Amino acid sequence: MSQITVRQKNFNFSPQIQRYWYGNSAFKTHFFNSITLLFPDGEQFMLRTIKRQIKQIENTQLKQEAAAFVGQEAQHAVQHEKFWQILYQQGYTFDIYLRCLRFILFNVCEKRLSIKFKLAMIAGVEHFTNVIAELTLKEELFADAEPIMKELFEWHSAEEIEHKTVAYDVFQDVTQSYLIRILGIIMAYTFVLGFVNLGLLIMLHHDKKLLNFKVWQEMVQFLFSEEKIFFKVFSHSIKYLKVNFHPSERDNLFLIERVIG
Template sequence: MVARTANADTNTPKAFIPEVRQPDFDLADDVPKYWWANDPAKTLLLAALSASFPPGERFFIDSVRHYQKHITDPELKAAVRGFIGQEAHHSKEHKALNGYMQDRGIHLDRLEREIQGLMNGLRRHLSPERQLAHTVAVEHFTALLAEEFLLKYNALEEMDPRMASIWAWHAIEESEHKSVAFDVYKTIGGSEFVRVTEMMAVSVMFPLFSGIHLVQLMKEDGQLFNLKSWLGGLNYMWGKPGVFRRLLPAYFSYYSPDFHPRNHDARGLVERAKRKWLGPVMRKVS
């Protein structure tokens, strides 16, 4: 594949260049074990996702960085630097969060190793173009979860505030950089067939691994037969408010040839979240 020069096709105006922040979170001993609504299923679902972030974020950085030398547009170059900076901090902070939860009896080390093995396999078997397409697809998933799951509904308000600040920060930055990998993919002339088929693969892998890991964590924690927790989580995701169900239109928009991540405008949600959650725990890096 021959790269082409970035030009006016990129959709990363200055307002969307990601800002790198240095968080300083308080993971105190008195944070409840089930820090989301005192609910095992909800808490362990996010714990399972957190286990995937350190190896996943490193993969995303590498897939974008592979094409960094082909980018000449100044704004997209700045956006890529911001993307890399934000994802590096996400990996670091979730590594610390995973260690904190591991020490409190939520066994995430094995899950993280499994995801690392998956990422290593993708590096070995996928072309650089398809690795970037994988990143683009997962970034769409995580941006939707951030915007419509964490920022739009009351999930953050139901969490212990010290945990909520971590997830709010991550959600805000996922929204801020959600178009960067896509813009790089378009800049290097990425195939639409590869983009769409990789999303199909991610649409199986993402919920499959998340679901398996949640079941494993619930079993290890003695909560596998906690029907109240399972039913409450299923209702929250698919019933009322039905967060995952409400994501479907935005998810399917990915398959349109006119898709761009910024078509799903969540700037209002993000700005409100910044005012509420990005306070003294955050220091701007660049």
Template sequence: MTEQHHRLEQRKVRFDFADTPLHWVPNEPEASHIMNTLHILLPAGEFWFCKVYNKALPLVTDERLRDDVRGFIKQEAQHARAHDSALQPYLDRHGINSKPFTRRLSWLFDKPLGELPIGDHALGRGLKHWWLLQRVGLIAAVEHFTCVLGNWIITTDKLDNADPVMIDLLRWHGAEEVEHRCVAHDLHVGLGGSMVMRWFYMVIACIALTYLFSAGSGMMMRQDPATRRSPGFLRLWSRLGKRGFLPTPGSIGRAVGRYFAPGYHPRTEGDVNVALNYLANSPAAQRAAAELQAMA
């Protein structure tokens, strides 16, 4: 369970990208595209998290963990909605057609990662519980990455001069990832998931996320005249990391290494107080809180 437990709340934020440029990190089109990949990946991915966790929730017997999982689901659903609000009006307005890519993503989460990937028959139904635990293990690994990236985005000052709406979206999201950093791990352990299983799914997550970020950012860069001849993805990420516009590959590698330590728990990742401080000062979160108070 979380060390400093507090109840997770859903902040119903909204963002207006009408004045946000495609290259929202000034003079850094490649960094902008790599981070814009989140708008393509997260709506389908985080709604998938919610579907899996809603299936897992009846299996949770610990009341505090059950409350954490409910809060996690609400926050992840809001993350998906917020990034989806950038996907169509923002990327479409700038001439980026993401629909072929997002259709393939939807197929991935609906079919191979869906509830009955091998079909609705006796064998498929018999494996539903086992397959649910495998997906919970995969989510725990992915949530390690989202916490690490979230901690970086709320602590770096390199992006302070970026578009204020986009950076607020990413920092609000990143802060909530740090805030609920323990839930996915605790759920996996609570449902009987093993350390070896978590290790296996971390390997899968590393491969899958590298491919998805490479494919998604490459798709956008090919449609942008400013970035049509960008270098290979890993070389590009390394170059941007050295300049501070992305977390360095070394820092991500060390974070992955920590996950393989026996007895690892995500309470050691980031600082919840730093995350909560950002959430208390986020323009979007402040507007959402004011609107909620006005309705009370």
């Protein structure tokens, strides 16, 4: 039986959520707003790909875990997209962003990549989200965020850790090619970081803060000098390059206990 639980969540985002809900920081708020813009369609691409592959999986345990993965990712997509209404109410528009994102995901990646490369890319994305999820829970990154946003990101992070092995195992079930795996994570990081930065710039442009010194000071502090997120993500990410890498080698399941039990 799968140890991955599909939880039905129903976040209610109040219109009273502050514009800069992460410690009154424009950079941190829009960094994670941008991730929220990326998640729903990104999750749809992943769950659709995995769902189509399930019938090809012969291992019963992995088949059950893949089905639970699909259920969890569907919930993530729905709950993050609900927050978009708050962003719209705050005056943000991101239709062009979404058109670009959907073209790359569904017209290019989904239609043109082989199943091996799609799964390799998804495994790479899942490695990235697992790294961020571990930092979120281990270092309580959202301690200064509004409670509902803290709950959203911590719940999502806990479930990312809970299903951290699934996408990788589904990829390995199709091919164990090291070259494809590495090309997959390069594509994944290029895609994720590219769209996170694009979303961030769009949000800051709306606020007329692209040239605001304080915003870029917050960026330096968050990424390089105080939280040092860049260095922590990099040090975790390069472990994926090991020939015998497997997500289970990272001992972080204990982190999810306070969030999802």
